[in-house]
Amino acid sequence: MISYDPATAAFRGEDTAIHRLRDALAQEDGASIAEILAEHVPQTREDAAMAPLRTALLSPMFTVEVTVSGPGARHDHHLSLGVNAVGARISPLREGTAELAAFPLISLPGGITRLVRFRPGTPPPADAAPIPVAAADLLALTDPDGATRRTAWDAVRPRLDAALPPAADDSWQVVEVHAAWTTPSGEQARDHAVHLRRGDDHLLVEETEGEARLLPVTSLRAWESMMHVLPEQGEVAPPR
Numbered sequence: 324m325i326s327y328d329p330a331t332a333a334f335r336g337e338d339t340a341i342h343r344l345r346d347a348l349a350q351e352d353g354a355s356i357a358e359i360l361a362e363h364v365p366q367t368r369e370d371a372a373m374a375p376l377r378t379a380l381l382s383p384m385f386t387v388e389v390t391v392s393g394p395g396a397r398h399d400h401h402l403s404l405g406v407n408a409v410g411a412r413i414s415p416l417r418e419g420t421a422e423l424a425a426f427p428l429i430s431l432p433g434g435i436t437r438l439v440r441f442r443p444g445t446p447p448p449a450d451a452a453p454i455p456v457a458a459a460d461l462l463a464l465t466d467p468d469g470a471t472r473r474t475a476w477d478a479v480r481p482r483l484d485a486a487l488p489p490a491a492d493d494s495w496q497v498v499e500v501h502a503a504w505t506t507p508s509g510e511q512a513r514d515h516a517v518h519l520r521r522g523d524d525h526l527l528v529e530e531t532e533g534e535a536r537l538l539p540v541t542s543l544r545a546w547e548s549m550m551h552v553l554p555e556q557g558e559v560a561p562p563r
Contacts, residue, residue, distance in 0.1 A: 325364045332372035333424035334364065341421040345413055349380040376425035379405030384559050385504035387431075391439050392465040393496040394473050400438050404428055406561060414438065432550055439498045441546060445491065445523040447539030454486045454526070458535040461528065464497045464519070483521050487539065490522030502552045505560045512558070516548040
């Protein structure tokens with residue numbers, strides 16, 4: 324069953340049901356919003372935010388995928404930014420449930436910050452150097468399987484412990500932000516950034532020719548790396 328919260332312009336319900344609703348709203352020659360509600364969200368009236376949400380799904384200018392991986396869970400968030408300056412976001416909630424929500428384009432940077440639960444960090448030592456790690460272990464930190472992620476962390480953590488001051492706590496997470504869009508010349512463009520947080524320490528992930536290393540940075544630089552993947556004005560072709 325799906326519910327709708329007009330205060331947050333969000334549909335919430337079982338994961339597969341939310342994705343079916345999203346697919347129905349994204350059909351260009353599909354049913355009206357009222358007809359879609361009757362099928363997927365009975366007894367819910369059409370709200371003023373629903374038409375902009377549908378427009379965002381029908382006319383995406385660019386998309387953003389945010390993945391947050393840690394010892395206990397991996398969460399994948401998908402965002403479509405429409406020609407109407409409204410975004411549509413689909414995110415996991417509790418086990419087996421998800422949310423489809425509309426949001427204004429201007430709130431995208433803050434929205435990404437909240438999705439990853441970004442927190443201020445401790446500046447790295449002045450002499451902090453890049454820390455080499457096995458690329459396979461780094462990749463495994465984002466594996467869908469929790470046991471695989473935790474095993475990979477057991478391999479990566481000693482390298483960080485040897486190179487950095489003691490961690491503020493035992494928490495860690497890997498944040499991946501990917502953006503994709505079509506340029507005015509019709510080419511497909513992509514950008515991405517990955518950073519790891521260990522306690523209050525932030526490290527950028529750098530990969531070259533199969534090798535990987537973690538570069539200690541300030542929390543501001545880690546945050547900026549997420550924002551820099553977003554396309555700038557003039558880089559995106561309007562949808563046809």
